[in-house]
Amino acid sequence: xxxxxxxxxxxxxxxxxxxxxxxxxxxxxxxxxxxxxxxxxxxxxxxxxxxxxxxxxxxxxxxxxxxxxxxxxxxxxxxxxxxxxxxxxxxxxxxxxxxxxxxxxxxxxxxxxxxxxxxxxxxxxxxxxxxxxxxxxxxxxxxxxxxxxxxxxxxxxxxxxxxxxxxxxxxxxxxxxxxxxxxxxxxxxxxxxxxxxxxxxxxxxxxxxxxxxxxxxxx
Numbered sequence: 001x002x003x004x005x006x007x008x009x010x011x012x013x014x015x016x017x018x019x020x021x022x023x024x025x026x027x028x029x030x031x032x033x034x035x036x037x038x039x040x041x042x043x044x045x046x047x048x049x050x051x052x053x054x055x056x057x058x059x060x061x062x063x064x065x066x067x068x069x070x071x072x073x074x075x076x077x078x079x080x081x082x083x084x085x086x087x088x089x090x091x092x093x094x095x096x097x098x099x100x101x102x103x104x105x106x107x108x109x110x111x112x113x114x115x116x117x118x119x120x121x122x123x124x125x126x127x128x129x130x131x132x133x134x135x136x137x138x139x140x141x142x143x144x145x146x147x148x149x150x151x152x153x154x155x156x157x158x159x160x161x162x163x164x165x166x167x168x169x170x171x172x173x174x175x176x177x178x179x180x181x182x183x184x185x186x187x188x189x190x191x192x193x194x195x196x197x198x199x200x201x202x203x204x205x206x207x208x209x210x211x212x213x214x215x216x217x218x219x
Contacts, residue, residue, distance in 0.1 A: 033071050036061050037085040040078065044125035052132035054078070079129060080146035086122040087154065103169055104214045110165070111210050114183065118191040127188075158184070171217050179213055 043051045043060040050056055054075045058065045072078040101109065117123060133147065134140040141148040162180040163173065190205050 033081075036063065036068065036071060037082055040082050041086065041121055041125040044082070044128045045121035047124060047128055049128070049132060052129055076144045076146045079133075079144060080150045082125065082129065083147065083150045086126055087150075089122055090117065099168075103166070103171070103218055104210075106165060106169075107214045107217065108210050110183070111187070111206060111213075114187045115190070115206060118187055119194075166217070175217055179217060183213070 039061040040057050043057055051060070054065055054068070057078065058068050061068065068078060072081050130151075134143060137148070140151075159177060159180050162176055162183075166176050186209055190202055190209070193200065193205075194202055
């Protein structure tokens with residue numbers, strides 16, 4: 001359960017945005033914010049459900065909740081900032097792949113990069129946070145509007161990045177869209193199997209996925 005310290009009410013996104021935008025950014029403040037986000041990611045990356053708490057994050061950061069609140073507004077602002085920080089570090093993955101490769105080379109590069117990326121602290125932190133957030137979209141948008149907005153922005157950005165990654169190859173755009181929807185779910189499943197332990201050969205699973213996606217996109 002995601003919690004804010006006792007006595008702290010989750011404020012509206014509008015109030016938070018106004019409060020945050022009204023502060024003058026400076027190098028020291030930006031460095032403090034950066035270190036807080038990195039510490040929050042490290043805490044969440046442990047996978048401990050208790051890490052998804054305002055009190056716990058403040059303690060792990062080595063700050064009071066008041067300091068965290070000053071930087072991010074409320075618990076919703078903190079989680080939205082954590083997610084945005086991970087997205088900035090991740091970058092525009094598919095479009096960032098080396099251009100000029102064949103279809104098979106681009107698909108393989110995408111899958112191999114994701115296989116590594118999903119085991120980073122940032123990805124582990126995202127999984128811990130998402131597991132604690134409300135599953136129902138209406139509830140999520142009501143209780144954590146800024147966090148919900150950040151998560152919602154990822155899909156269209158990902159879809160567009162995948163379109164750009166294969167744009168010069170004449171691939172059916174419908175198939176590209178379908179592959180864009182499939183890859184994150186498939187890769188999280190394979191990554192979960194690796195984390196939990198399995199008697200299966202996950203290298204074979206990756207090779208099979210690469211071959212299947214290449215064949216589907218080239219048909």
